[in-house]
Amino acid sequence: MDDPTDGTDPLAWETVASQVDYTCPGFDVRVDTVRLPDGTETEYHSVEEPDAVVVLPFTTDGDVVVIEEWRQAVGRVNLGIPAGSVEADDDDLTAAAARELAEETGYEAGSLEPAGSIEPANGLLNATHHHFLAHDCEPTAEQSLDANESIRVDKRPVEMLREAAITGNLRDGRAAYAVLRHALARAG
Template identity: 65%
Template sequence: MNDLSWETLGTEVDYRCPGFDVRRDEVRFPDGETDGFHYVDEPPAVVVLPLTPEGDAVVIDEWRQAVGRVNRGLPAGTVEEADADDLERSAARELAEETGYEADSFEHLTTVEPTNGMANAVHHHFLARGCEPTAERDLDHNESIAVDTVPYDDLLEAVVDDGLRDGRAVTAVLWYELLYR
């Protein structure tokens, strides 16, 4: 596999904005040629599949400017530096902030690199069980989120019939299916 490796000769940030940077690496390919490679540089994130004691899923509907519509999804967000060594705490924080729900327990489902051809994003997916609306929501200034609960099987059906388009949510639901159903 080392035959495929690129050597990074240098790196710099071309553009900074809240949430991510656009980085340019100067690289040498295995054949010796060099060129620049741009990618999105962003911190790790957590994604939470929250289930109530009755087995319903807590979902969010959120405006997504990049696609120009409201999108159904799951609570998710950046791992803050204080939570870097405790991803479960980060998942609990995101669940509470975005939905007002707290969980009895968390289980790690999977960790994925969803767009590793154009970003260094790493998403840590968690299952949250026993979720109840006992916390205060604390949305960021740029979050427009409505919270709902739906029967889990309806959420699974939305994955199959293209009603659930958020890739992070689809990944969490499918991993839950693979591991627990």
């Protein structure tokens, strides 16, 4: 099988030129001029976004610390879990996950463990989301929200979140993935 990262795969596109088309806080929109396998040249727009950490935090009682956050793109309060961008000086993803958990919720974890990484929308953006399980979380920190964050903290039973993910009522993809992955890992 061809190595999909070495450019020799017959499906690979050749990038002829690339430039940032638009920059805003949190992401850039990049436009590439590409040559398709059949020789056609066209433009392809994508989003460059920093990698992120996503935390599924469990309290000592076994509930999940959740956030309810206004999401302007969909125009509603969204149920989710703590997540945030990996910063340029973050060389330890576990420390970044601990920071995001504390900043968004005011909770600190007794322990954190990696739970896999995914590319949530690799047809549109280049980010990787690194998931973590946080155990024995306690409200011992100060919530420290960014200027563009409107967050309410709550707790929910993991079974309720699993059912909401299955029925489509847990709409945040990061949260649904984390909850369902956790449920599958426990069942396996």
